[in-house]
Amino acid sequence: MQSTSMFWVGITTLLLVMVTIMVAMDFPFNWVFYLTVLGQILIVYMVYKVLTENYQTEKTFEDFYEDCPISERLH
Numbered sequence: 033m034q035s036t037s038m039f040w041v042g043i044t045t046l047l048l049v050m051v052t053i054m055v056a057m058d059f060p061f062n063w064v065f066y067l068t069v070l071g072q073i074l075i076v077y078m079v080y081k082v083l084t085e086n087y088q089t090e091k092t093f094e095d096f097y098e099d100c101p102i103s104e105r106l107h
Contacts, residue, residue, distance in 0.1 A: 037082045045073040 050069045054064050 037078075037085045040074070040078040040081050044071065044078045047071050047074060 047067065051064060051067045051071055054067065
């Protein structure tokens with residue numbers, strides 16, 4: 033992924049972790065509510081950015097997992 037989509041993944045993750053911490057610290061409801069709504073909007077935008085990114089790869093389904101290629105698996 034390019035750095036722009038990873039930026040949005042990082043920002044969204046940071047915001048939602050911050051909401052979790054705010055809930056645990058008993059912050060006022062309106063702060064938590066508005067940040068949760070913002071987090072939901074960021075999730076939709078993040079998914080859009082990741083899915084519309086111009087990303088090319090040489091891998092195919094025949095490559096399976098990189099850490100455990102099918103050709104090297106023991107049956």
